[in-house]
Amino acid sequence: MTLFPTSFIVSVCLVLGITLSTSAQNTDSIILDSLSNVYGEHVHTKPQIAKEAALQWLKESRRLNENLQEARALYALGNLGNITGDYKNTIKYTYETIALLKELRIEKGLAACYNILASAYKSLGEYPKSIDNYMECLRYARRTSNQVQEANAYQNIATLYLLQKDYKKSAENLDRAADLYRTIGDDDGVLTTLFNFANILKEEGKFDQARKHYQTVLDYRLKEGNKAVVAYVNINLSQMLVVEGKCTEAIMALKKTLGLLEEVKFNSDIAIVLNDLGLCESKLGNTKSAINYFQRALAIGEEQSLLQYKSDIYKNLAQLYQKENNYKKALEFYKKGVTSVADQNSLDKEKYVVTIQERYEAELKEARIQLLEKEQKLSEAELQKVELTVKRQKLIRNALIAGFIFVLLTLIILRLFYIQRLHAQKELSLQQEENAKQQLKKMINDHKLSVIERYQEGQEEERSRLAREIHDGIGSDLASIKIAYEHYTEHQKEDPKSKRIAAAINNACIDVRSLSHQLHPLPFSKIGFTSFLSDFIDQITKRSDIKIQTFFFPEEDIDLLSEELLADAYRIVQELINNILKHAEASHVDVQLTKHKDHLNIVVNDDGIGFQKNKKQGIGLRNIKERLQKVKGTLDIDSNSGHGTSITIDIPIN
Structure with a gap:
């Protein structure tokens, strides 16, 4: 469960950073x-x-053609949907806000929009879309120096790690958020991080420590009168009581929380409380009450598309109907639960479904047997006769099968001995030939790798030499020219031509220095790999019409990789970007680097003209393949003419 700081949602105008001219204080603006x-x-x-106020606000803004007020109203509706659990409307209104802000060329409010959009996708269980939007939030927050939204994004990314039970990374992101909140003096944000730290302790089973943090948050929010957060804290406190088996105490707390949620109409959270009440009643043996609570929660879950809670409710109903020996309904609800959760263990699902299905079919068979007994009125003697006949038939069948298997095994053994005698010599010869081929292949591969390494070492040495020549030769000459020209024009009358010449010389110095660094960069441990690569791509974007976006995740972990690996990654990305500039005719490129546990993943996508896979490959792509062959990396190309190109590369870390 994600919470936003009160400062994040109380005033939409402040969140979006949009203000109106004070001179427009007429009746309509009031x-x-x-x-x-x-x-x-x-x-x-x-x-x-x-x-109701936000909808009227939106209507009046559109009537008056006040675009900035319309953006504020749309954001307010999206934010309200995120608070009350109406996530579909959150997505709808937030996308409209983003489109309007981009149309008005206003970036300051985009970080906040992407933050609540990501939270809505997270609540709907669409985690890839959620993390994509959090990354957009971070990007715009940094571009607009919005530390509040940057902290909010880190805090919500922490909740994604919590869902994956990666408590360490969750806590790391909360620490980042808390540091930013303290820097800007946002005590409300610090308090929200404390709530999420309590959630981590709850998931780890450290209930006493979690209660302490929850109580701190609860005391503050009660004074503040924030009913939403009070309800969230009480839900978590009640859930710990359920886990501890204190069901009677938990039911009292949950009913009190349910009344508060119904008062503010937070439907998605009502579904959670109803599910917990159903669990408690189930543990206390009150099956009918439990089913009633689960059915009510399910109705809300269907309306709000809460997939993660629907799955739990379906499985809880299945278990209750199974206790009542109603296997048909148990099977029906369990199947619904299985289909709504894609990450469950498929073998466990099949076993459980088969168990219920077998019991259901057994129940049907027993009913049929009883019906046949009544209709046909078979006597006990006749049934025994049938059983004896069946046993006799089984004995005959087993004897025939055993005899057939014995004869077949004898023939198979004789055939095997015969084949072994015929092919023994041939297999020995083939084995010797295969060993020779393997040894020759290994020698060829070792020689090829040695050639590639020497070739790449020569390339690096030549790049280093060229970089020194450019920096020490051309760079020094340009610097001297710049100093001489500045000395020459120092006492001259200023004119536009002199300024243009000075600017041209200065740009040439910058370009020469940039080219020198690209040919032979400093150790990445000193300059930061991701920063260096971003600067390289920014320079390319400035010199061309192509738009290139970069994504690093997690950025800090990538910068800590070995120099050799980062050098290979830099050369690979450099080759791919140069190939796109020369051949792709693309307008947009995405460069994404992701560090996994055992490898670095590089993905480069463009919307260019693509190319045929069977077409003869150029020197650039061949250099990349040779570099990957040296480090035992992999390359995958997805491209068709006219449909762009996607290149995926994996480089082992160890």
Whole structure:
């Protein structure tokens, strides 16, 4: 469960960073501002009133053709959906906000939009879309120096790691968020990170420590009157009671929380509480009450598309119906639960379904046997006669099968001995020939790798020599020319031509220095690999019409990789970008580096003209393959003419 700081949602205008001219304080602007204030006052306590105010706000903004006010109102509706669990409307209104802000060429509010969009996708269980939008949030937050949104993104990324039970990385991201909140003096944000730290302790089973943190948050929010957060804290406290087996105590706490949630109409959280109430009633043996709670939770889950909770509810209902020997309904609900969760163990699902299905079919067979007994009125003697006949037939059949198997095994053994005698000499000869081929192949591969290594070492030495020549020769000459020209024009009258010449000389110095660094960069441990690669790509973007986006995840871990590996990665990306500039005719390129446990993954996508796989490959691609052959990496190319190209490369870390 993700919480946003109060400063993040109380005033939509502040979050988006959009202000209106003070000279426009007429009647219409006063109405719009009053609707904004009504929304801010009721967003945590009376969401229905807040929604009505936001809808009226949106309507009036469009009537008056106030685009900035329209963006604020759309964002308010999206944010409200994220709070109340109406995630479909969150996605709808937030995408409209993003489109309008981009149309107005306003970047300052985009980080906040991508943050709530990612949170909505996370709540719907669409984690790849969620992490993509969090990365967009971080990108825009850094571009606009918005530390609040950067901290919010880190905090929510931490909740994704928590769902994967990676508590260490979750805590690391929360630490990043807390440091940013402290830097900007956002005590409310620090308090929210404390809530999420308590969630980690709860998942780890450290309930006493978790309760301490939850109580701190609860005391503060009760004073503040924030009913939403009070409800979230009580849900987590109740869930710990359920795990500890204190079901009676948990039911009392959950019912109190349910009343609070129904008051503010937070439907998605109501579904969670109803599910927990069902679990408690089930453990206490109150099957009918448990089924009733699960059915109510399921109805809300269907409406809100809460896949992760629907799965739990389906399986809980299946277990309850199984206890009542209603295997038909048990099978029906378990199948629904299985299909709604893709990451469950398929073997366990099949075993459980088969178990229920066998019991259900056994129940049907027993009913049929009883019906046949009544209709045909078979006597006990006749049934025994049938059993004896069946046993006799089984004995005859088993004897025939055993005799056939014995004869077949004898023939197979004789055939095997015969084949072994015929092929013994031939197999020995083939084995010797194969050994010779393997030895020759190994020698060829070793020689080929040695040639590739010497060739690449020669390339690096030549690049280093050229870099020195350019830096010490041309670079020094240009620097001297620049100094001489500046000395010459120092006492001259300023004119546009002199300024253009000075700017041209300065640009030439920058280009020569950049070319020198590209040919032979400093050790990446000193300059930071991701920063260096980003600067290289930014320079290419400035010199061409192509748009290149870079993604590093996680950035800090990539910078800590070995110099040799990072050098290979840099040369590979450099070759791929140069090939795209020369041949692809692309307008957009994505470069993504992701560090995994045992390898570095590089993905480069472009929207260019593509190429045929069977076409003769150029020197650049051949150099990449030779470099990957040296480090035992892999290369995969997905391209067709007219449909762009996607290249995926994996380089082993160890």
